[in-house]
Amino acid sequence: MHLERIALISDVHGNLTALEAVLADIAARGITRIFNLGDYVGKGPRGQAVVDRCREVCEVNIQGNWDDFLPDPDREYPAGGSMLWWREELRPDQHVWLRSLPFCHDFRLSGRQIRIFHASATSVHRRVYFDHDETAYLGMFENTPATGDGPLPTVVAYGDTHDAYYECDLGRTLINVGSVGNSLNDPTPVYTILEGADDPKAPFSIQFVRVPYDAHAELAVARDLGAPELDGYEAEIIHGHYRGTFYAGKARTYHRD
Structure with a gap:
């Protein structure tokens, strides 16, 4: 029996240095299938290069909230x-490509029906945090107008909150795959590996992988390119502190940023 491995990455946010480190680790493990859960752009300085690289190496690319609103032609931003x-x-x-990405992707592995999306089953803009209630948990496994009809998933993987975790309850498994380019609390990039096979009786496993990289080199690139919010970017990629609380002068709270 041949076990298939799929790398799930998310929330690169223009951080090409972190992306390349994670891609090198994925390649070193002999993994060739990469599914991207969105938020390619914003925050970091090299969204253009990140989009091109993900289009090149990712078998599946889905849309994140930044990918929807940042290139929205109907939005006006201050000069x-x-x-x-x-x-x-x-x-x-790239504006067109990002806004045309699919909302979700469904597949089977080791007899499990798996669904990936960026933030929730209803919208790329609806956030589900680690400290959710049972209603929010069960809602992640529902079919909605955004997901379309199909077999209900028993495993759901998402990104968005930049907090990697695993939860198994009520016969379902929920995974947050973490963030490659903007990991919070622990700023080390993290991605997830799913391992399974076509055989419904095959083993199934979930692994989180953290990949050290040169965050100071990434910050130097942002500075050289004249990227905005450098102090906020430093707070996030060096110290793992969300820039919103950094700019507000508040202590960082792990679950509700």
């Missing part, structure tokens, strides 16, 4: 502002 800088760093064809 000289951070959002406008991140949007204009991208090419027009």
Whole structure:
């Protein structure tokens, strides 16, 4: 029996240095299938290069919240502002590609029905935190207008909150795959490996992998490119502190940023 391994990555956020470190680790493990759960752009300085690289190496690419709102042609951003800088760093064809990405992707592995999306079963903009209640948990496994009809998943993997975790309850498994380019609390990039086979009786495993990289080199690139919010970016990729609480002068709270 041949076991298949799939790497799940998410939330690269323009951090090409972290992405390349994670891709090198994936390749070193002999993994050739990579599924991307979205948020390619924003926060980091090289969204354009990240989009091109993910289009090259990822078998599946789905949409994140930043991929939806940042290139939205109906949104107006102030001249000289951070959002406008991140949007204009991208090419027009990338704006179109990001906004046309699918919402979710369903597949089977070791007899388990698996669904991946960015944030929740209803919207890329609806956030489900680690400290959720049972209603929010069960809602992650539902079919909605966004997911479409199909077999209900027993395993769901998502990103968005940049907090990697695993939860198994009520016969279902929920995974947050973590963030490659903007990991919080522990700023070391993290991704997830699923291992299984076509055989429904085959073993199934979930592994989290943290990959050290040169975050100071990434920060130097951002500085050289004139990227915005450098102190906030440093707070996130060096110290793992969300920039929202950093700029507000508040102590970081792990689950509700």
